Amino acid sequence: MSRSSSSPSPLSPPREPAPALMSGAGLLAARGEQAHRRLGPLSRRLWALWRQVQGYLFLLPALLIFALFVWYPVVLGFVMSFQSVDLINPATWVGWANYRHVFADPLFAIAWRNTLAFTGYALLFGYVVPLVLALAINEMRHGKSYFRLAFYLPVMLPPIVTVFLWRWMYDPDSGLLNALLSLVHLPGRLWLEDPQTALPALVAVATWSAAGSTMLVYLAALQGVPASLYEAAEIDGAGFWRRLWHVTLPCIRPIMLLMLVLQIIATMQVFIEPFTITDGGPQHATLSILLLIYTYAFQNADFGEASALSVLLFLVLAAFGLIYLRLTSHMLQGD
Amino acid sequence: MVTEYNEPLLEQEPGSDQHRQRASADGLARSLLGRGWRWRRSAAEASSSSEASGERTLLSPLMLRRPLVRFCYWVVFLLLLVGTLTTLGPLYWMVSGALKSNVEIFQRPPTFWPAHPQWSNYSNAWQILQLPLYLGNSLMLAAGAVLLQLLVSATAAYALSKLRPWGRSAILFAFFATLMVPPVVYLIPQFVNISDLPLIHVSLINNWAGVWLPEAANAFNILILKSFFDTIPGELTDAARLDGASSWQVFTRIVLPLSRPALAVITIFTVIASWKDFLWPLLVLSNSNLQPLMVALYHESGLNANLPFSYLMAGLVFASLPPILLFLLFQRQIIRGVNLTGLKG
Numbered sequence: 001m002s003r004s005s006s007s008p009s010p011l012s013p014p015r016e017p018a019p020a021l022m023s024g025a026g027l028l029a030a031r032g033e034q035a036h037r038r039l040g041p042l043s044r045r046l047w048a049l050w051r052q053v054q055g056y057l058f059l060l061p062a063l064l065i066f067a068l069f070v071w072y073p074v075v076l077g078f079v080m081s082f083q084s085v086d087l088i089n090p091a092t093w094v095g096w097a098n099y100r101h102v103f104a105d106p107l108f109a110i111a112w113r114n115t116l117a118f119t120g121y122a123l124l125f126g127y128v129v130p131l132v133l134a135l136a137i138n139e140m141r142h143g144k145s146y147f148r149l150a151f152y153l154p155v156m157l158p159p160i161v162t163v164f165l166w167r168w169m170y171d172p173d174s175g176l177l178n179a180l181l182s183l184v185h186l187p188g189r190l191w192l193e194d195p196q197t198a199l200p201a202l203v204a205v206a207t208w209s210a211a212g213s214t215m216l217v218y219l220a221a222l223q224g225v226p227a228s229l230y231e232a233a234e235i236d237g238a239g240f241w242r243r244l245w246h247v248t249l250p251c252i253r254p255i256m257l258l259m260l261v262l263q264i265i266a267t268m269q270v271f272i273e274p275f276t277i278t279d280g281g282p283q284h285a286t287l288s289i290l291l292l293i294y295t296y297a298f299q300n301a302d303f304g305e306a307s308a309l310s311v312l313l314f315l316v317l318a319a320f321g322l323i324y325l326r327l328t329s330h331m332l333q334g335d
Numbered sequence: 336m337v338t339e340y341n342e343p344l345l346e347q348e349p350g351s352d353q354h355r356q357r358a359s360a361d362g363l364a365r366s367l368l369g370r371g372w373r374w375r376r377s378a379a380e381a382s383s384s385s386e387a388s389g390e391r392t393l394l395s396p397l398m399l400r401r402p403l404v405r406f407c408y409w410v411v412f413l414l415l416l417v418g419t420l421t422t423l424g425p426l427y428w429m430v431s432g433a434l435k436s437n438v439e440i441f442q443r444p445p446t447f448w449p450a451h452p453q454w455s456n457y458s459n460a461w462q463i464l465q466l467p468l469y470l471g472n473s474l475m476l477a478a479g480a481v482l483l484q485l486l487v488s489a490t491a492a493y494a495l496s497k498l499r500p501w502g503r504s505a506i507l508f509a510f511f512a513t514l515m516v517p518p519v520v521y522l523i524p525q526f527v528n529i530s531d532l533p534l535i536h537v538s539l540i541n542n543w544a545g546v547w548l549p550e551a552a553n554a555f556n557i558l559i560l561k562s563f564f565d566t567i568p569g570e571l572t573d574a575a576r577l578d579g580a581s582s583w584q585v586f587t588r589i590v591l592p593l594s595r596p597a598l599a600v601i602t603i604f605t606v607i608a609s610w611k612d613f614l615w616p617l618l619v620l621s622n623s624n625l626q627p628l629m630v631a632l633y634h635e636s637g638l639n640a641n642l643p644f645s646y647l648m649a650g651l652v653f654a655s656l657p658p659i660l661l662f663l664l665f666q667r668q669i670i671r672g673v674n675l676t677g678l679k680g
Binding site for chain 1: 418428429487491493494501517524525549551614636655
């Protein structure tokens, strides 16, 4: 890189002669054209080669980091799922034994059921709430920025803060929730100790902390709905609800679809709420797939089995990931 | 140069109806990630233009004059106002809980207002929880994350956008394909990897590098920066080259200064993400002198049952102050960033 800075002659020819250059740049380009003509074919090829090398030099840090900390571990995960790995003895090949053990584990079905239930509940609350909030806030002529701020604030809390705060609020004795219920003379509940309510209680925490960012995305999408469409619909005699159904929702449908897929992918990775609030209990009612993976690896020291379960989780998430990629593929065509 | 460069961009801003229509049809992400970088506009421009054309929503101004519609509007307003209690209420509960005495905090029924606010709880928690140590650790982890991520993603994005080496579409695909693989699915192999790196056989367990390096592989940063660098006209970088600037000089003197808004967004998001990070530091950093605040709070709450509960709440308040302050300071950038990526902040 330093070599090219020391070479005084202007070497790089613009790929195409740009007609409308900015003031000073036009002059420079003209000078470059002359220099370009003076260059021999050999030095021009050397220059092109040097530019390639520079390109790879700039890519080197990212390539190294991605190779070592993404591509390699992803492959390693597949390899380890066929090995017995405990980080003490050298890894040994065990074939499909890890997968057989994982499938035979009675917790496997429970964890999947809980994870899918969590995803289902999270979509039930978490998909509708941000959309309705965004639609309502977007109509507000007063306090719009206050609403946006207040509903987004929980997103800024670190997850550890959120879970400890909610664990206390769910406390049957000193918690806020039962205190509010008793204010209106309703009986309190053992929110986290009851297998019936533990999972929905965790979904509420997850929704509380994530709804704000989804709402922001919808708000931005709503601002992109062209005013002319509303006006045209109005001239055609469409009322409020028909404008909502035939103008607003179709306009933000791509974003709604994207958010749906992103939310499914995110909620299937639920970990921190069951890990810190209930530790998978009561009676495994909140055991999630990721928590089971964690248990295999860091309590049973069976990294092979944990990898096998990770691969299964990966296959499910990859299916949704492919949908996500299809929805956003135009982003990658920016080149 | 900066103004000359901004001028043509502003003409392409998503302001006209035609552009908006296209944006909504093709998906918002495209318009945000493509040419129409909303964040390039100053606040004044943004607000003035949105008032001029964008304030038309579902409700028409005419409708709002009807008494029934006005009534419904204020009902929804009140509902939203009550709704904000569900987000601000728990925050108040945390801040006020930290002020209660250890008897009052477990009192049944709980008090909604601390009877005798114990302001000393905050200063006691500061010392007992060793907050200077853990806040410092969190800060160091965040600073390292920012430096490394900016270095890695900016250089890669510059190469892909401006130097355009052979095979860049394959490299681009290899980077962006990682967006499809959530990090948790390779959490276990990553841990094995970190505890014994291939070829060099070094363990990064109980080393901040074990946290910094894996998070530096962030394809979203490259995606954002590359699409930002793409908006910098080739004429500009070529002109600098004709003046004898090297690729490195073009990178540091032209591309980076012009991309300050994008770099700012990435910096803010990296700081916040690093501050909130819990699971990976928990696994990598078992030495309590190296742990960030989130991991320390988790350990304190679990093992140390004799830690007064109000001190834990005070610790939570300290832990949430930095991201909330960052949000209040950089609200505009963060909101744009969220819109840009559709990611959870």
